[in-house]
Amino acid sequence: MSVTPQRSVISKILQDDIVKLANKGERIDGRAFDEYRKIKITTGFVEKAEGSALVELGSTRVLVGVKVETGTPFPDTPDEGVLSVTAELVPLASESFEPGPPNEDSIALARFVDRGIRESKAIDLKELCLEPGKKVHVVMIDVYVLDHSGNLIDASALAALAALLNTKFPACKVEDGQVVKTGEMRQLPVREQPIATTLAVLNGKLLLDPDLQEEQATGTYISFVSLEDG
Numbered sequence: 001m002s003v004t005p006q007r008s009v010i011s012k013i014l015q016d017d018i019v020k021l022a023n024k025g026e027r028i029d030g031r032a033f034d035e036y037r038k039i040k041i042t043t044g045f046v047e048k049a050e051g052s053a054l055v056e057l058g059s060t061r062v063l064v065g066v067k068v069e070t071g072t073p074f075p076d077t078p079d080e081g082v083l084s085v086t087a088e089l090v091p092l093a094s095e096s097f098e099p100g101p102p103n104e105d106s107i108a109l110a111r112f113v114d115r116g117i118r119e120s121k122a123i124d125l126k127e128l129c130l131e132p133g134k135k136v137h138v139v140m141i142d143v144y145v146l147d148h149s150g151n152l153i154d155a156s157a158l159a160a161l162a163a164l165l166n167t168k169f170p171a172c173k174v175e176d177g178q179v180v181k182t183g184e185m186r187q188l189p190v191r192e193q194p195i196a197t198t199l200a201v202l203n204g205k206l207l208l209d210p211d212l213q214e215e216q217a218t219g220t221y222i223s224f225v226s227l228e229d230g
Helices: 009-023 104-119 152-165 212-217
Strands: 039-043 051-057 060-071 082-089 129-131 135-147 168-175 178-187 195-202 205-208 221-226
Touching: 009 195, 009 205, 009 212, 039 152, 051 152, 060 152, 082 104, 104 135, 104 152, 104 221, 129 168, 135 152, 135 168, 152 195, 152 221, 195 212
Parallel strands: 082 135
Antiparallel strands: 039 051, 051 060, 060 135, 129 135, 168 178, 195 205, 195 221
16 A cells, blocks of 8 residues: 655656666665664553554654453454554645545555454454453554655554554453443453565565655555564
């Protein structure tokens, strides 16, 4: 998935330069083809959230907040908690982002983050069941793109994982059909750590962690999720 502003005459010149450099085995910012930009992770960024993390990938910044509430399970998974992921492309993050309801790009970003967590079984959803078919914990992951300088997928997936790993919420139990807090805090049951990797394909060459200029120069991407054991 790529979210890029409209291309200008200046960016077209840069695109040509990026292609020429790639053909020589170079990148416009001096990185190797297999080199990430500097990564910084700050956890506990939002005090009122059960978990949160700010990831800075170069100049790309993504904030993720996690809230945990109680609700009802889905009929086809009565003994599992519920996972929900939303993404917002904050208008100040890029001139191409506009206020309003979620668009195709924000929906695609949320789906990728959701799929990476869900299919890797990163969270043990069965441990979030309070009463099968009736009461479960609902984990809501909100992704906010604050600055878009390329590769939103990797930054968002990493921020989501970091936020989940520092999520703590009140332990609950069901008494007489009602959910009551036990007075203790519990850690979110994170069992796997999925990491997203995005490569831009440019003239047959693979560029790890494409920045915004490199995204504008190519329209082909490969994004995948891997676990610690490969």
